[in-house]
Amino acid sequence: VETEDQTKGFEAEKDDFIEIEPDEIKKLKLTSAHTLEVDEFVALDEIDTRYLEKPYYLIPADGAALEAFSVLREAMKKKRVAARSCVVLYQRGREVVIQPFGKGMLLTELRTRDEMVSEKSVFEDLTSPKYDKDLLEIAELLIDKKVTKFDPSKFEDTYEDALIAMIDAKRKGKKPPKAAPPPKQNVVDLASVLRKSLAKEGIKAPSKAKPARKSA
Incomplete structure (x- = not known):
C-alpha cells in the first residue's frame, strides 16, 4: 500500500474501523502548563517498583518558587512520602510520582496498568518444591560473601x-572476534554449582550433619 493511500484508524468492532484524520490527532496533543498539581501522597515503601519507568530531575522554575519547593521537599522527606501527579510529557498526559532527591526532587514517569503483565499469568504454574536445607545454607553463605553497595559505575554494556x-x-584488518557459543541446555546440579562458587570465594561449605543414632 502506497504511503498516500494509508490512513490511521481504530477497530471499534471486528471489521468495523473508525477512520481518524491527522488533524484530529493533533487536536488531542496537550501542552504543558509548567505547573504540577499534587493529586495525593503515598508512602515510599508502598510504591510498586514495577510501575517505575523513566526518572527526571526536578528543580523549581525560578527563585520565587524555591522556598515552596524546599519546604515541600523537606516535609515529604520527613514523612517518607512521594507525591502522585499528572504532567504533560511529549504532548501526552503522564502519571508520575515525585520524591525528595538530594537538593532537588526526582520525578518518575509511571507505566499504566494496561502496560503491566499480571504476575499471576506468569507464575501461576510455578510450584514450591521441597529443598535441601544444606543448599539454603550454602546459598546464604554465598550471598553474605557477595553483598556489596549498589554501584552503577560497575554496569557494562556488553553489546x-x-x-x-x-x-x-576490522580497522586493523583482522577477523572480528567470534561470538561465544550458547550455553548447553543441560540440567544443572545446583548443589555442585553453589559449592564450586563457595570454593572460588574461599568459603568452606557446611558438611551434611550425620543422623543421630540410638545407643544399643
Missing part, C-alpha cells in the same frame, strides 16, 4: 563492548 571490538578488529 557496545562487542561492537567496539568488532570495529577495532
Whole structure:
C-alpha cells in the first residue's frame, strides 16, 4: 500500500474501523502548563517498583518558587512520602510520582496498568518444591560473601563492548572476534554449582550433619 493511500484508524468492532484524520490527532496533543498539581501522597515503601519507568530531575522554575519547593521537599522527606501527579510529557498526559532527591526532587514517569503483565499469568504454574536445607545454607553463605553497595559505575554494556571490538578488529584488518557459543541446555546440579562458587570465594561449605543414632 502506497504511503498516500494509508490512513490511521481504530477497530471499534471486528471489521468495523473508525477512520481518524491527522488533524484530529493533533487536536488531542496537550501542552504543558509548567505547573504540577499534587493529586495525593503515598508512602515510599508502598510504591510498586514495577510501575517505575523513566526518572527526571526536578528543580523549581525560578527563585520565587524555591522556598515552596524546599519546604515541600523537606516535609515529604520527613514523612517518607512521594507525591502522585499528572504532567504533560511529549504532548501526552503522564502519571508520575515525585520524591525528595538530594537538593532537588526526582520525578518518575509511571507505566499504566494496561502496560503491566499480571504476575499471576506468569507464575501461576510455578510450584514450591521441597529443598535441601544444606543448599539454603550454602546459598546464604554465598550471598553474605557477595553483598556489596549498589554501584552503577560497575554496569557494562556488553553489546557496545562487542561492537567496539568488532570495529577495532576490522580497522586493523583482522577477523572480528567470534561470538561465544550458547550455553548447553543441560540440567544443572545446583548443589555442585553453589559449592564450586563457595570454593572460588574461599568459603568452606557446611558438611551434611550425620543422623543421630540410638545407643544399643
